[in-house]
Ligand SMILES: [Zn+2]
């Protein structure tokens with residue numbers, strides 16, 4: 001590899017990743033070039049890897065990955081507040097128009113011209129990435145890469161909870177013990193000071209981790225009937241139910257679990273029919289959420305202050321040359337002790 005080329009992991013076909021050499025990206029005015037050191041593998045990457053779901057460009061061969069962190073390599077003209085050597089984490093939404101109503105109201109994640117790395121344009125699994133300055137967030141020096149790769153996912157859950165009306169002394173049910181569920185329960189236990197956080201999952205190791213990270217009670221949905229078991233723990237229903245499984249069978253039950261006038265936060269894109277009869281009769285508030293606008297810096301601070309543990313979720317580490325194995329571990333049917341994979345460069 002000479003100085004003008006970089007290594008990159010490209011999805012050549014569904015479930016087939018290839019290590020390729022690409023030209024090193026230039027850095028222009030207002031841009032920052034980051035030498036990537038670590039990339040977290042996220043549920044959002046797996047749709048494109050497998051070629052399923054709402055994939056925008058299923059046939060394009062793009063560099064995979066979007067949860068990147070690294071060190072500033074170079075800055076373009078006009079960037080005065082970052083220097084080579086600074087440790088940073090990236091916001092992978094690299095495209096927005098800047099002049100639609102949503103952009104002008106500070107919600108660029110709703111821009112019709114939104115472009116995300118890793119499945120709409122080239123992603124983070126490469127040596128060097130050039131981004132707009134607005135997509136690069138400085139990290140404190142003490143923060144490990146294990147912790148940094150979870151910051152974007154955490155920011156998305158922070159953004160989601162900002163859509164939910166805060167309730168003091170709340171009873172909360174978190175459906176799902178994947179990374180999003182494990183971020184949510186930490187935010188709800190620590191940030192919301194919820195009276196009760198019940199985590200519902202299907203994997204003993206993840207349920208134990210949920211308890212260690214702040215869940216007051218855990219329910220193994222393989223062993224019990226979900227609605228009965230949760231209702232026994234939350235008489236009258238939960239004030240907030242967070243749906244973070246993406247499983248249709250669970251999504252259909254979320255409204256059953258919420259108290260009258262409670263909120264259902266639907267975090268994973270769903271296939272389930274919404275039971276509008278119950279929504280009306282219980283005056284349920286349904287909240288959706290996507291994107292991270294404005295929440296990356298909050299997520300950095302929460303992790304830096306030790307209020308949320310993102311590093312605890314990283315169970316598997318792979319070098320860039322074994323990115324294929326990282327994606328296969330993340331899509332395996334029986335995950336065992338796996339929670340989240342990280343690729344290091
Ligand atoms: Zn992600």
Ligand SMILES: [Zn+2]
Pocket residue numbers: 096097098099100101102103104108110111112113
């Ligand atoms: Zn816009």
